[in-house]
Amino acid sequence: MKGFAILACLVSGACWAQSPADFQPATTNVWGAEYPRVDRLGSVQIRIKAPDATKVRLNFWSGPKVDLAKQADGFWIATVGPLVPGLHYYTVIVDGAEVSDPSSQAFFGGGKYASAVEVPEAGSTYYLPGDVPHGQVREVWYHSKVTASWRHALVYLPSDYDQSSRTRYPVLYLQHGAGEDETGWIRQGHANFILDNLIAAHQAKPMIMVMAYGYARRAGAPPVDFMGKPLGSPEALVAMQDMASVFEADMTQALIPFIDTTFRTLPDRDHRAMAGLSMGGMQTFQVTFNHLDLFSYIGGFSGASSFVLGDRKFDPKTDLHGALADPKVFASKVHLLWLGVGTTEPERIRGGLLRLHASFDAAGIKHVFYESPGTDHEWQTWRRDLRDFVPRLF
């Protein structure tokens, strides 16, 4: 809600008059679609065809629901904003059916293919395709004995990977959030362009980046319906942790060996990092602190250990296997411990990260704490996180 600042003026009158010539189709639209449209200030117009509907609502996930107004031609329309820059998920609710907008590209979020509108950030080009060498993103399939299935992952390779046939690279494992999938960091996050630009500017080392599918269930086990449970509820958290432990097994027993045999990696802990957003941050803490023999760089983007979401205070002496009990020993072993959160994220998440940050400070644990100004539990926060995190690696 905060940071979203909806002016929620239902079309026809005031909002159109404000800057009528300025609206442009969003870059997140499908080919040829004129709506959604965005103006220079970040106001957004959404239009849906639903001639026989009695009520159509717009549901921006980081803002309030807004009624659309019916026009004579069977289209429903609303103008919201200005919205903060970034990619904003939304759905439309047509007579009670929550669906995506056919004019928008579909992005996997919230456990389904949702719509999203990109509001440009004036002057920010770090996540756009620049006139620099572009790394490729490879789709790979690896077989996992843990899940007894073929699993799909995306792998970013720096642009010089194919030119230098002997060079070996460090690896960043980067995880999506709950309800998203392995495509999120590329399609929503533009992580490949962020790395392209940082590497071209010599602000980051060339590296391999692996984005895996963060859901896993053991062969023969029933599906885990963690998305069906109330987000943030104890039941959802337990289900998420159960799944994270299967993912941990898949990652350490199947994915990492596959990556290290398939690509020219530097296959040791000094050259292996893991980070993730939201649920992916939780998974990162679980995987890395259970396997400090494998990782030496750790990042939590709007998510860290599961106790971030609980009331319990972090205890460095016992939590995370006591790895943080001696800050000097920890700092000599783990090269980077990084936390980030947006300043307008929900209190439940922001409070948890702030408390963890304070606990780390109080215990003298070396870490980086980054706050993304004005952004919510959304992709603009995580793009900025990645931009800050990656230059500190390797």
Add this chain to the structure above:
Amino acid sequence: MKGFAILACLVSGACWAQSPADFQPATTNVWGAEYPRVDRLGSVQIRIKAPDATKVRLNFWSGPKVDLAKQADGFWIATVGPLVPGLHYYTVIVDGAEVSDPSSQAFFGGGKYASAVEVPEAGSTYYLPGDVPHGQVREVWYHSKVTASWRHALVYLPSDYDQSSRTRYPVLYLQHGAGEDETGWIRQGHANFILDNLIAAHQAKPMIMVMAYGYARRAGAPPVDFMGKPLGSPEALVAMQDMASVFEADMTQALIPFIDTTFRTLPDRDHRAMAGLSMGGMQTFQVTFNHLDLFSYIGGFSGASSFVLGDRKFDPKTDLHGALADPKVFASKVHLLWLGVGTTEPERIRGGLLRLHASFDAAGIKHVFYESPGTDHEWQTWRRDLRDFVPRLF
């Protein structure tokens, strides 16, 4: 319509009783979604939550629209089929709003992210991930002076590409249909698995496969709204051809040079093929016959030259620059001319392909004509096309 054979029994009664224990969630569902469900015979159940709607219809694109029945819990449900095996696009129409089903994965088709349900084909594993080496699919970005933009393409590399650092490979350019995009052949078609399996069985040579985004407009030109025109209308055809000529320029001036400098290709006409489905078949004929210096293998899957859709009879003496005027000269130059169509495709398309096939026969033009039994203008036809086409290459 033909080949779809809808039993269209609206739930609750007869259909459920028929084989109630047999329904399984479709492989095309999002994680954890129990609907759509498919039974062994290919019957499909679709369920949508729309508590306040007054009418919900199901629109399988290769079949009739079917009303869903409202249940007490706010869900609407219908059972259709049995459907022929393959991937069937569909949308749902909620009080006049045509939208995708949140329980299905989204596949780009019809100019939007549509839903689809996969009906397995008993005994067919050629398009499934097998226990064989898997080629990678790379996402690449190339800059095009034709469009003055960064363009995205997918590139399949055979599984041994990285092991044999000197081997060079032939290249198949494979295009999607109108309303689809460069992701279609992988996500809907499983083209990578088809090649993996054929190559592992030594039925096809290891090759590179390039799937490009088939829409293009010249830098500064207005967008071409070919999807807004009635499909198959003269206006749509003209718009499609205009766009194809820009795509032709992009492909020959930007894409092919990019591929040949980026990957270890055999960069000559003897080792370069092009095929495409529907609109992609039309583009294939346009590009290859304008550039026989670049291509020697040509495939039209449910689409070929634009006159397939018109009434005009093909004239080998003058059409396609007269390249087919002398069948012997043509056969010595072009190693493969391949046409395919499903037996239950709409008359407009099927008739056109049959007429072209007859014209080729009458003129003594060597070619392959393949008919996919029982399948419509849908992906199962094109998967079979690819399986027949690829072993004949290189």
